[in-house]
Amino acid sequence: MAWLETLVNGALLGGLYGLLGIGLALVFGVMRVVNIAHGEFMVLAAYFAVMLVSLFPHVHPLFVLLPVVLAAFAVGYLYQAAIVNRVVRAPDPLAPLLLTFGVSIVLRNLMVEVFGADVRALPLGELSRASINLFGLRIGVMPLLTLVASVLLFLLLQWGLKRTRFGRVVRATADRRDIVRLFGIKPDRVYNIVMGLSLALGAIGGVLLAVRSSFTPFSGVERLLIAFEVVVLGGLGSFWGALLGGIVLGMAQLAGLKWDPNAGLLYGHLLFFVMLLIRPAGLAANRA
């Protein structure tokens, strides 16, 4: 029974993991860039949230999500416009990789200098400890809400991409960046918005993760690796696959921790590596 509970809670954690990965997947899907700094931006969002909470103690902490998400969008837009757009078209595939790695170093160490290396968290008081009884299993309320939020965001993203005009524009730009200009679309602007969305989604993930566990300026690496594993596990190019990948990773993570409480992310990493060996195309892969 305890194991079932662990697996269920792992699946709930998976919702959060999926959220961490979806931003990375979006940027890669549209512009073929892996934003190595994605993790650091998530941590930055968490610091911003902590700052807002301390400035406005009377407001419920979850309400800070709105300004944080808006700020993250703006930061993403500027980041793309000022920096990433310059290497998106580079013939060298190493360029965006090295560039975003460089940005991650700058952000990480800036955060150390500005915020200090102490551990922080975003306390929600009662809510973070609350749990309900579902079919005889103890399920945390926050994890459940997080999974619901993740699924809703995934649905929203899918609806946005499939049914709105802007979604069509994004898909067309991802398909053929040059040809889309023949229809009056500036690919750079599309990329700016996509990066903004990516960091906004990452910010939600970052804040929710900060509620669940503590963080330091060095937590970005963890988040990037989780996001990456989620995307690869789910299969490149599959959005819902990222959620599925997150769930599998979450279950492996919690099961591993139950067995070996000091393992950190080890079991998640191991699962990823094993998957890489036996099924490199990912769980949801249906493409050749």
Next chain:
Amino acid sequence: MSKGTLILYCAIAGALAIAPLVLGEGGLRFATECLLILSMAQMWNLLAGYAGLVSFGHQVFIGLGAYSLFLISDTFGISPYWVLPAAPLAGALVSAVIALPLFRLREAYFSIAMWVFAEIVAALVMKTSWLGGTAGLPLKSSQLLDVDWLEPVMFWIAAVLAMGSIGGLYLLMRSSFGLGLMSVRDNDLAAMSVGVDVQKNRFIVFVLSAAGCGLAGAVSFLGNLYISPLAAFDVNWVVYMMFIVMIGGIGTLEGPVIGTIIFFGLRELMTSQLGLSGGWYLVALGTIGVAVMLLSPRGLWPPLRDRFGLQLLAVGRKAPSPLAPTALTEKAGSLG
């Protein structure tokens, strides 16, 4: 290599040989560190600049090399100097094994998967008590070392590693293997179509760079007489290697030398002169790296080289020049 460069190389080698007699202990330690980091940077450069593979997990080989030195030396009570060859061997072995799954991945996926692998190894080491756990291991066999000679010997080993890696890479790149390698970097599909065995070349380079980093890591921690997993598997090793190569000039042999000079110059400037903490130094390093990527993507050496026509360790080749047009038209008449 031109005569001038060869003379320069020998002169530097000579200077390095007598350096321990000239430099004080602090200076010697600093110089050793410079040479080791330069070696590591050349290894990363070999992989990224010549084989086109970016590894964000190369710190794993540094750590594995160092740990194997400590383990074997302490367990069997052999002087560390004799155990040193085990370090590159450890790097080579591990890299050979993980190359199998990892080579299926391209570009960013390879890079991050290497990082995940490094994290796995680090986590496993930290959990293992006989490896010292999170606290690490002291070098017990240090009693077998003559402490007076430790610094100079470390320096000489580092010097041999640095000069050797530069010289060795030069020879490698000038060989037919090197030519094949550079064709793979530029366009692997085209390379395959002319018969270059892409996977084999990449594999050899991967193993070589892992071995080199293993040795450099072992020497580095040998000098400290102590190893801890957080220091051994720190991703900052890759940060240093990467920035030195990027700033200096990826895919050139001279670039990492310039990058190393800037790296240590900046560090001394910021920490000693300006008294800033290490975090600011990394911020500066990262900012310069990003700026170089945006403004001068090939690094600082290629523009310098092109501007002043310098050729120190050029490994490129010139295509044979086309026949002069007049020669052909003269022949045309005689061909009727």
Next chain:
Amino acid sequence: MTLLEVAGLDVFHGDLQAIFDLSFSVAEGEAVALVGANGAGKTTFLRALIGLIDRKEGSVRFDGDEILTTPAEEIARRGLCMVPEGRMLFDTLTVEENLMMGLLVKRSGSWTLQRVFDLFPILEERRSSLPRQLSGGQQQMVAIGRALMCNPRLLLCDEISLGLAPVMVDQIYGAFTDIRKEGTAIVLVEQDVKRATVASDRVYCLLKGRVSLATTTHNVSVADLTQAYFGT
């Protein structure tokens, strides 16, 4: 009324010059053929006109305005549109979504989704299909329809018969009469010289980046064309 006036155009691919001192013109409602062998520079010329190639010198006037340095997004909005070589459809968009992309340039005109469906009825049937589910000919129809939805004043068509069965090509060229009825000018780039000249008023021939022949299609002889095409 001259719609497109090109004078002294040089176009570069990196360090290599691909087009040399080219002069070219298209009048309102005219159909002009541009022929030449592979590598003569036809596609490069079109891409330079439409704004997808940056390195160019000379003069390109569209409806009186100089557009040499105008960005591609803006050129499309002015009514100069292209059916690219190889169709270049958006692979993750359906037929209907591909066609709707034309609306984004916000030009007014008679081409609507329904009119495109009237022109190519098979597309209405397959409106929810993805490009990879269509035949080559159907994909070509989508590519043309997509450009028509921009309501262009001048339509550049790059090798639209390439890889298609003759029956299919007949059908597509048949559609051009309707297109021309709207007053749209057309540039037809083809390797199939006969097809292109039959459908046009004037013909240019490109050879190694230069114009080797420029004349009306009425009095051009096969010999002239062959010589201009191959440079013999």
